[in-house]
Amino acid sequence: MRYAMAVDTKKCVGCSDCVVACQTENHVPIGYCRDWVVEVTDGTYPQLEIELRSERCNHCNNSPCVRCCPTGASHYSEGGIVLVTPNECIGCGACIASCPYDARYPHPDGYVDKCTFCIHRIKKGLKPACVAVCPTRCMYFGDLDDPKSEVSEVLKRRKHKTLIPEAGTSPQLYFLI
Amino acid sequence: MTSRRDFIKIAGVSLGGMTAGGKAAYQAMANTLEKNSLDPTLLNRTPTYCEVCFWKCAGWVYKKPDGDIWKITGNPDDYNCNGRFCPRGTGGVGMYYDEDRLQTPLIREGKRGSQYYRKATWDEALDKVAEGMKKIAQEHGPECVALFNHGSGGTYFGHLMKAFGSPNIAAPSYAQCRGPREVAFLATFGEGVESPERTDIRDTRCLVLIGSHLGENMHNGQVQEMSDAIDKGATIITVDPRFSTAAGKSKFWLPIKPATDLALLLSWIHVIINEGWYDKDYVDKNTFGFDLLREHVQNMTPEWAYGITTIAPHIIRETAREMANASPAVIIHPGRHVTWYGDDSQRLRAVAILNAILGSWGRRGGYYNPDTLKLPEYPHPPFPTPQRTWREAFPGKYPLAGLALASGLCDATIPALTRNCSIKGWIVDGTNLIETLPNQKNTIEAIQNLDLLVVVDTMPMEITGWADVILPECTYLERYDTVRTGPHRQPQLALRMPAVAPRYDTKPASWMAKELAKRLGLEAYFAWESIEELIDWQLKQVGSSLAEMQRIGVKTFPRKYDDLYFNPAESYEFNTSTGKIELYSNEFANAGFDPIPNYTPHEEPPPGFYRLNYGRGPAHTFSRTSNNPNLTDIMDENVLWINPKVAQEWGIKPGQEIWLKNQDGVVSQFPIKARVTERIRWDSVYMVHGFGHDDKRLTRCYGKGASDTRMITKVHIDPVMGGTGMRGNFVTFLFEPETMEAKS
Numbered sequence: 030m031r032y033a034m035a036v037d038t039k040k041c042v043g044c045s046d047c048v049v050a051c052q053t054e055n056h057v058p059i060g061y062c063r064d065w066v067v068e069v070t071d072g073t074y075p076q077l078e079i080e081l082r083s084e085r086c087n088h089c090n091n092s093p094c095v096r097c098c099p100t101g102a103s104h105y106s107e108g109g110i111v112l113v114t115p116n117e118c119i120g121c122g123a124c125i126a127s128c129p130y131d132a133r134y135p136h137p138d139g140y141v142d143k144c145t146f147c148i149h150r151i152k153k154g155l156k157p158a159c160v161a162v163c164p165t166r167c168m169y170f171g172d173l174d175d176p177k178s179e180v181s182e183v184l185k186r187r188k189h190k191t192l193i194p195e196a197g198t199s200p201q202l203y204f205l206i
Numbered sequence: 207m208t209s210r211r212d213f214i215k216i217a218g219v220s221l222g223g224m225t226a227g228g229k230a231a232y233q234a235m236a237n238t239l240e241k242n243s244l245d246p247t248l249l250n251r252t253p254t255y256c257e258v259c260f261w262k263c264a265g266w267v268y269k270k271p272d273g274d275i276w277k278i279t280g281n282p283d284d285y286n287c288n289g290r291f292c293p294r295g296t297g298g299v300g301m302y303y304d305e306d307r308l309q310t311p312l313i314r315e316g317k318r319g320s321q322y323y324r325k326a327t328w329d330e331a332l333d334k335v336a337e338g339m340k341k342i343a344q345e346h347g348p349e350c351v352a353l354f355n356h357g358s359g360g361t362y363f364g365h366l367m368k369a370f371g372s373p374n375i376a377a378p379s380y381a382q383c384r385g386p387r388e389v390a391f392l393a394t395f396g397e398g399v400e401s402p403e404r405t406d407i408r409d410t411r412c413l414v415l416i417g418s419h420l421g422e423n424m425h426n427g428q429v430q431e432m433s434d435a436i437d438k439g440a441t442i443i444t445v446d447p448r449f450s451t452a453a454g455k456s457k458f459w460l461p462i463k464p465a466t467d468l469a470l471l472l473s474w475i476h477v478i479i480n481e482g483w484y485d486k487d488y489v490d491k492n493t494f495g496f497d498l499l500r501e502h503v504q505n506m507t508p509e510w511a512y513g514i515t516t517i518a519p520h521i522i523r524e525t526a527r528e529m530a531n532a533s534p535a536v537i538i539h540p541g542r543h544v545t546w547y548g549d550d551s552q553r554l555r556a557v558a559i560l561n562a563i564l565g566s567w568g569r570r571g572g573y574y575n576p577d578t579l580k581l582p583e584y585p586h587p588p589f590p591t592p593q594r595t596w597r598e599a600f601p602g603k604y605p606l607a608g609l610a611l612a613s614g615l616c617d618a619t620i621p622a623l624t625r626n627c628s629i630k631g632w633i634v635d636g637t638n639l640i641e642t643l644p645n646q647k648n649t650i651e652a653i654q655n656l657d658l659l660v661v662v663d664t665m666p667m668e669i670t671g672w673a674d675v676i677l678p679e680c681t682y683l684e685r686y687d688t689v690r691t692g693p694h695r696q697p698q699l700a701l702r703m704p705a706v707a708p709r710y711d712t713k714p715a716s717w718m719a720k721e722l723a724k725r726l727g728l729e730a731y732f733a734w735e736s737i738e739e740l741i742d743w744q745l746k747q748v749g750s751s752l753a754e755m756q757r758i759g760v761k762t763f764p765r766k767y768d769d770l771y772f773n774p775a776e777s778y779e780f781n782t783s784t785g786k787i788e789l790y791s792n793e794f795a796n797a798g799f800d801p802i803p804n805y806t807p808h809e810e811p812p813p814g815f816y817r818l819n820y821g822r823g824p825a826h827t828f829s830r831t832s833n834n835p836n837l838t839d840i841m842d843e844n845v846l847w848i849n850p851k852v853a854q855e856w857g858i859k860p861g862q863e864i865w866l867k868n869q870d871g872v873v874s875q876f877p878i879k880a881r882v883t884e885r886i887r888w889d890s891v892y893m894v895h896g897f898g899h900d901d902k903r904l905t906r907c908y909g910k911g912a913s914d915t916r917m918i919t920k921v922h923i924d925p926v927m928g929g930t931g932m933r934g935n936f937v938t939f940l941f942e943p944e945t946m947e948a949k950s
Binding site (some may be wrong): 039040042043044045046048049052053054059060062070072073074075077078079081116156161162163164166167 | 220276277278279280289290291293294296297299373420421422424426429430432433434436437449451452453455461581824825835836837839840841849850883884885886887888
């Protein structure tokens with residue numbers, strides 16, 4: 030099993046609903062976030078292009094954050110989801126420094142926090158909160174090992190990319206372009 | 207205990223009983239109410255519909271183990287949201303948790319605007335309001351009390367006003383927002399666009415957005431359907447001087463010179479008629495005045511429009527072709543906030559005409575025919591007939607206004623010789639008029655002429671600082687409200703019930719209105735004991751009940767007729783003077799306006815000034831959300847979009863704080879940060895509306911960004927219906943705050 034997410038940049042309107050939904054679902058304190066929206070504008074008026082992306086932890090196959098964690102708090106869970114066990118985390122911040130995507134933040138309670146792909150929801154057969162809330166339905170989530178999953182289907186059909194592939198982390202957050 | 211089966215039987219009886227007088231049947235139901243209504247504290251989720259904006263998406267409120275609110279998610283059965291809330295709806299929890307909320311009734315001690323208040327009991331506050339209303343009614347007539355409202359509370363205060371004898375009930379959503387569109391579509395098709403809009407975006411093949419920034423305005427269902435349309439490969443054409451998010455999704459972006467949209471629309475009509483691309487059968491069968499229209503637009507060529515709009519003729523032709531190819535599954539979107547330049551009804555008439563000749567009205571992928579289930583009103587005595595109508599607030603003006611004008615009532619508060627009486631009392635519910643009505647100086651002058659200003663709100667918005675009595679409302683998460691009945695493809699009802707008990711000493715508007723009614727001797731108009739009883743009674747008239755709605759949140763009903771789209775085999779009569787779709791409007795002609803729209807040039811910015819455009823950010827609704835802790839976390843201030851060329855000329859760096867000064871010398875109260883971006887034309891600047899709050903009680907948003915409303919001092923009023931055109935204001939930049947000039 031290999032969980033992955035695809036975000037359709039052609040449909041995302043950058044509304045940040047994914048951010049608000051994640052914050053409320055996961056009790057992320059105000060002022061912090063596990064996901065965020067990036068806007069990239071190219072060109073000069075009036076020849077313009079814009080790409081909107083909802084970004085979060087890439088749940089890499091080869092995660093520097095897991096490798097560098099001195100206590101083993103950062104670990105791979107089922108389906109390759111990268112998680113942090115709060116009570117094993119000493120808050121040293123090595124993982125924060127190692128992440129090419131800047132996907133982690135120091136939680137005010139003293140541990141490092143990040144996107145979990147809403148594993149508590151997946152276990153109940155629900156989709157991650159960001160995917161479930163998105164008004165444009167621009168996010169697809171599922172198991173890449175299942176060729177029939179939503180995410181496998183859309184990646185077969187559509188041109189896509191990952192961010193900073195040259196970091197060699199094998200990211201599992203895909204962007205449809 | 208009443209079983210579900212018995213309970214349905216009772217509901218059936220009541221429906222029959224209604225026609226025969228209904229009182230006895232109702233009494234029987236009232237007795238079963240207690241059993242049928244569920245205790246909210248025992249439910250793990252409670253239904254609501256959102257009050258953060260007017261889209262009113264239905265959802266579920268979930269609670270934490272400690273019983274406080276955890277999250278709100280969309281109800282999958284609801285057509286407005288399809289189970290997905292927008293960021294504002296998701297962040298609606300912040301409205302409840304905001305510690306800056308109004309917490310207790312307040313009564314002014316001292317002059318208006320001085321903000322000395324004392325805490326009061328509800329009895330004291332309501333007595334004072336009732337006393338003030340009675341005094342105005344005795345001295346000037348009940349019509350001299352006006353209600354301004356936005357949101358659900360308006361239902362109850364509106365009912366109270368009607369019982370009191372005042373027709374002066376206005377929502378800024380008409381004259382400051384969508385009024386021109388409703389007037390134009392009524393004149394053309396005999397029906398308005400309504401809310402949620404009847405646009406069939408889901409199945410469209412071509413969506414044309416004119417200044418309408420779907421995606422930045424999170425009109426939830428529409429944004430969802432736009433996304434569906436993108437998935438299905440629909441063409442999107444966006445006309446906007448700004449490269450909006452929607453423009454970024456478009457096959458064609460027409461970076462039009464601001465204020466020239468009408469010329470573009472007329473040239474599109476020209477091309478579509480002259481090339482023979484219009485829907486001939488539909489036009490022959492359903493429209494009136496086609497030949498007059500054809501003649502009218504003969505000189506309005508793309509070449510003519512090019513000189514005005516800066517849009518190249520071949521692009522005008524190519525986009526017209528795209529629309530025609532998609533016809534009738536094409537939507538020239540009417541927009542929502544359309545009070546721009548003062549000829550807005552005419553611009554929207556051109557939009558309506560273009561839709562009509564492409565045959566999109568009543569067609570799949572164009573405009574569907576919505577259906578609504580109306581709930582019967584709880585029995586009450588007939589309302590008194592007011593001595594004066596709301597039209598007398600502006601005698602002889604704006605003949606086609608279909609609803610009272612908030613701006614008109616505000617103006618009618620300032621004594622003038624042209625009127626035989628001025629408005630003396632305002633009840634303001636859920637709308638921050640200081641930031642809603644253009645020309646703040648005028649609004650404040652009106653307020654200074656009032657004998658009574660009552661503000662009902664959840665937050666200490668600027669308008670509360672001018673109130674004589676402040677009535678703190680509990681948020682939508684803490685109250686029942688009128689059942690949502692808005693139009694859609696199929697009629698739906700949605701229930702709002704409290705998820706939790708009200709925080710602080712706050713109350714629902716329904717309770718306040720009923721309490722005021724008691725004090726005004728109007729109890730008979732509020733004959734229900736509790737709002738639960740009222741809602742249950744209403745629901746039972748249509749075969750549902752409060753208990754059922756508490757379980758399901760949203761209920762869908764069948765359409766009355768199978769007429770979502772027109773049947774080509776049938777003939778239709780439209781609610782216009784000719785019974786046809788009026789390309790040539792007799793209504794406009796009779797009222798002395800152009801029966802077919804004409805382009806008139808608008809004022810342009812003087813040298814060194816830029817047209818001030820404003821819009822919405824996806825995380826905020828007007829100024830209502832600007833202090834919401836969850837939503838300020840996403841966006842806590844507005845920024846000024848400036849083209850890099852302009853920024854270079856002025857030496858403005860990205861992120862630099864600048865002050866704005868408009869054509870009348872009014873200076874922004876706070877600085878605004880520059881967003882230097884290619885996404886805006888060089889002749890205009892842009893900011894998100896709703897920021898620059900100057901009330902210190904709003905601790906998170908005080909002094910953050912600038913208020914566009916403050917800069918809108920010149921208002922271009924639409925002579926057709928009184929809409930307040932707000933996009934004819936120009937600003938320049940200051941690097942230091944200037945002392946306020948006399949004019950401001």
